[in-house]
Every structure is written in structure tokens, then in C-alpha cells.
Amino acid sequence: MKTIIGIIGLGLIGGSIGFSLRKFNYNVIGFDFNKKNSDCALKIGIINKIVSFQDLIKISSIIILSIPVDEIIKILNNILNKVNKKQVVFDTGSTKYSICKSIISNKNRGRFVASHPIAGIENSGPQSARYNLFYRKNCIICDKKLSDPDALLTTNKIFNILKMNVSYMESKEHDIYISYVSHLPHVISFVLSRIIFKKFLYNKKKFIKIIGNGLISTTRLSKSSSDTWTPIFLDNRDNLIDTIHLYINFLKSFNNLLLEKNIYKIHKYLKKYNINKIINDINYE
Incomplete structure (x- = not known):
């Protein structure tokens, strides 16, 4: 069955991930709390389809959180409570320790990979998304020992497709x-x-x-x-x-x-x- 990638947050980073993965024929679905972002992302080809928040969690093989860090903390436990042992969740937040700390006791903690693709620019929104935004940029994955090996492998595969240089650190560091x-x-x-x-x-x-x-x-x-x-x-x-x-x-x-x-x-x-x-x-x- 074809891998379905769900992106929550269709701004610069989430939109650029969608652009990149669609070039490799992935089925990319999306949701954004801002309807204008969703409509724009669909119109310019960032995603294949707009779905509801709940449907995205239910049907996505890989769930990517590309929203402000405080919003990630608010919804991450809820998402992890609903995923199964085959789904993978990773984020793109610019801070990591608070996010990782917020889910330390979650039964599905291993399905989450704390990641930070360092590729932002000064412009924002889906209209600023670029398919090559991540090319040869650095990406940090944090607290990898807390992620299941297969979740880590899947996340690394996505960043390899984006042509990023992946390295590892502890979230506090x-x-x-x-x-x-x-x-x-x-x-x-x-x-x-x-x-x-x-x-x-x-x-x-x-x-x-x-x-x-x-x-x-x-x-x-x-x-x-x-x-x-x-x-x-x-x-x-x-x-x-x-x-x-x-x-x-x-x-x-x-x-x-x-x-x-x-x-x-x-x-x-x-x-x-x-x-x-x-x-x-x-x-x-």
C-alpha cells in the first residue's frame, strides 16, 4: 500500500516538505488550523488533498508536525495516544527539550522522533515554500534512544530524500x-x-x-x-x-x-x- 504522509501545518517548512515529497510521488495529505494556508497549499500543489485533523491522524503512515512549538506541545500527547505501532510521528520545531519532556511518560513515546531541520528563511506561509529548501542543510534528531528503531529509520529516510545532513544530539544540549x-x-x-x-x-x-x-x-x-x-x-x-x-x-x-x-x-x-x-x-x- 502506498505510504501516506500527513503534514499538520502547511507553512514554509511543512509546505516545503510537501513539495519535496510529492516530487518523489508520495501521497501527501495535509491539515492547517488556518484555512487560507490549507487552500493555498492545495492550490499550488504542496499536498494532494486536504483532510480533517482526525482523519489525518487516522490514515497517515507518517505524521509530520510543522506548527509553532507551543502548539506541538499542546497536541502531541493526544496524537501519540491515537497512533498505532506502525505509524511514525516527527516534528520540525526549533526547540526540542520541552517537546520531549512533555511526552516522556506517553506509552507510544517510541513512535515519535524529535527532529529539527535547520532550513528556515525569513519568509513564511505556503506561498514561500520551496521544493529544494532543505538541500544540503543540517538536521538534528534529538534523544534518539527514546525513539523506536523503525521510527528512527523512517524519519531518516525522509530527511535523506530531502538531501539533509542528519546528526544527533540530546534535546537539552x-x-x-x-x-x-x-x-x-x-x-x-x-x-x-x-x-x-x-x-x-x-x-x-x-x-x-x-x-x-x-x-x-x-x-x-x-x-x-x-x-x-x-x-x-x-x-x-x-x-x-x-x-x-x-x-x-x-x-x-x-x-x-x-x-x-x-x-x-x-x-x-x-x-x-x-x-x-x-x-x-x-x-x-
Whole structure:
């Protein structure tokens, strides 16, 4: 019997998964709490069919949760209570520890695979979905020992089809790391945009004349959906607070270099902490 893949949440990530899997002739059904998203997803070919929430859980071989993390926590236990030993459930949430903790005692915990495909962009909604969004991007699977081997194998197969690079971490460790490499950059982008609003609110014409690529690239993430990022920030609140404090301390240190007018130290700092150099050094190792 042909595998039926059910996607709950047909925005950027869920929609892009649907696009990709349909190219491999999977039967993809979908549900979204926002009817406009459902209608758009069906119209542009993300899914084969729109079904009800209950029907999706009942008939899907693989259930993919691609909704905000707080919504995942609300419905995941209910879904796991209804699945059988052949069904697989995985999510795409940007935080993992709270999700995993919420189902630790569920009798069907093994049918769930906690996953995070790291492939988001600043645009949201099914209209932004891309079939190649995940190509050569990283994906983290968390707490794999708590997932049944066949569920893990099935989930890995999906991410292999998406051409993702899969690795494994504990959920608590994942949330610490992701607060630095994903959540902090978003905070910085939103806060910088706030500064621009404050500074140029009454000088919009001047702002347009001096805006450049540096600002555009640095504030790109502030275009991201507030519906998505508010629950992420709150769910990873403790880690993010620590990360922000560390960032502030380093920002103060750099400010001190400017106050000292220390050309040598500033030049050394800029040269040493070029992110491309860091990445290249890691790849070389």
C-alpha cells in the first residue's frame, strides 16, 4: 500500500516538505488550523488533498508536525495516544527539550522522533515554500534512544530524500546550541530593526537614501513571522537569556576597544573573528 504522509501545518517548512515529497510521488495529505494556508497549499500543489485533523491522524503512515512549538506541545500527547505501532510521528520545531519532556511518560513515546531541520528563511506561509529548501542543510534528531528503531529509520529516510545532513544530539544540549546559532541572530535582527524604527521614525526619507546592503542583510531575519518566533523565544527563554547576556558582555568589550581607540586590537579582533575563517578551520580539522 502506498505510504501516506500527513503534514499538520502547511507553512514554509511543512509546505516545503510537501513539495519535496510529492516530487518523489508520495501521497501527501495535509491539515492547517488556518484555512487560507490549507487552500493555498492545495492550490499550488504542496499536498494532494486536504483532510480533517482526525482523519489525518487516522490514515497517515507518517505524521509530520510543522506548527509553532507551543502548539506541538499542546497536541502531541493526544496524537501519540491515537497512533498505532506502525505509524511514525516527527516534528520540525526549533526547540526540542520541552517537546520531549512533555511526552516522556506517553506509552507510544517510541513512535515519535524529535527532529529539527535547520532550513528556515525569513519568509513564511505556503506561498514561500520551496521544493529544494532543505538541500544540503543540517538536521538534528534529538534523544534518539527514546525513539523506536523503525521510527528512527523512517524519519531518516525522509530527511535523506530531502538531501539533509542528519546528526544527533540530546534535546537539552540542542536547545543550548541553537540559542546561539539561530535564536540570538533573530533577536539581534529584531532589536536592530527596533533601533532603526526609533532613530529614523521621523526621518524616513533620509533613511531610504542611506540604507545599504549591510543593514538589509543584518535585519533580514526581522521579516520572520512573529507567530513562529514568539513561542520559540519563550520556550527557550532561559538559554536565550544567558546567550543575550554573553552577547551584551562581548558587545561592551568591543565598545571599550573603540573608547580606547586601539587600532591594533580592533584590527586583530576583526581578523580573528571572521565567521568564514572559523568555519573553514573546522572543516579543515
